[in-house]
Amino acid sequence: GAGVSQSPSNKVTEKGKDVELRCDPISGHTALYWYRQSLGQGLEFLIYFQGNSAPDKSGLPSDRFSAERTGGSVSTLTIQRTQQEDSAVYLCASSWGQETQYFGPGTRLLVL
């Protein structure tokens, strides 16, 4: 079956621009997660959705970062006024329960 998909796969933007990253979870998965993977930092949790609500957004690094999920399915992560330190791979994952999370291929963001 179809896995988690993310778009775009690569994004190059200029410092100060806004970007939107999209995630399509596995059909039927109620939980959705965003992580960031930076060189030397490992995977860093950003935000968790259960359905359309976000009970845990404690990992968002600043108020420039926001995310929403509509219809219990697609999620969008928005980064406003991008900075060079935002350059990373942004990974989305989904799950049915709280144990196993299945990851998408990621969006590679480069802020010039």
Add this chain to the structure above:
Amino acid sequence: QKEVEQDPGPLSVPEGAIVSLNCTYSNSAFQYFMWYRQYSRKGPELLMYTYSSGNKEDGRFTAQVDKSSKYISLFIRDSQPSDSATYLCAMNGGNNRLAFGKGNQVVVIP
């Protein structure tokens, strides 16, 4: 101290050797333990999942969890060049977020 420690040093082994990877953790609430494999420029792929202490075997892969020592391991037997990837340990204590180690890059030399 980070919640999950994984020595990120690269590991090179000859084909057919046993690969041994491990992580330690500090949060005693962790009860779900996973190993992910990540190929270059791809997302992490779930490899092994274990609940609480014990061993789990799947083909050439064995995962071990020792909650008393807060120590988990992954063994790859008869390693193949296709096993060359980064291996990430991850764990969860019921708050839905996964805590990851930094990953080990494994290279299996033909």
